[in-house]
Amino acid sequence: MLVQSKIGGSIAGPESSATQSKALQYMLPVVFTVLFYKMPSGLVLYWLVNTVLSIWQQHYINKGAEKAEREKAENAKKA
Numbered sequence: 001m002l003v004q005s006k007i008g009g010s011i012a013g014p015e016s017s018a019t020q021s022k023a024l025q026y027m028l029p030v031v032f033t034v035l036f037y038k039m040p041s042g043l044v045l046y047w048l049v050n051t052v053l054s055i056w057q058q059h060y061i062n063k064g065a066e067k068a069e070r071e072k073a074e075n076a077k078k079a
Contacts, residue, residue, distance in 0.1 A: 001029040004051055007058045 005025045036044050 001032060001051060002026075004055050004058070007055060007062065 002025070005028075032047075036047060
């Protein structure tokens, strides 16, 4: 979840404070760890796979956005 929050950016809107976002970023993984400690293994496995796939998806989206920005900058230089 820490990796997911670093890649995905802020989970709160622009009106919230940076301190609140930092607190959520570091507290939520602890809360979910405690919450899932006694849960059935299938549910924990689902949560883990979902988190890993979400990280991959966000990385893929960010990579595509960076590529589009580079192409846009190159086209602006040519024009």
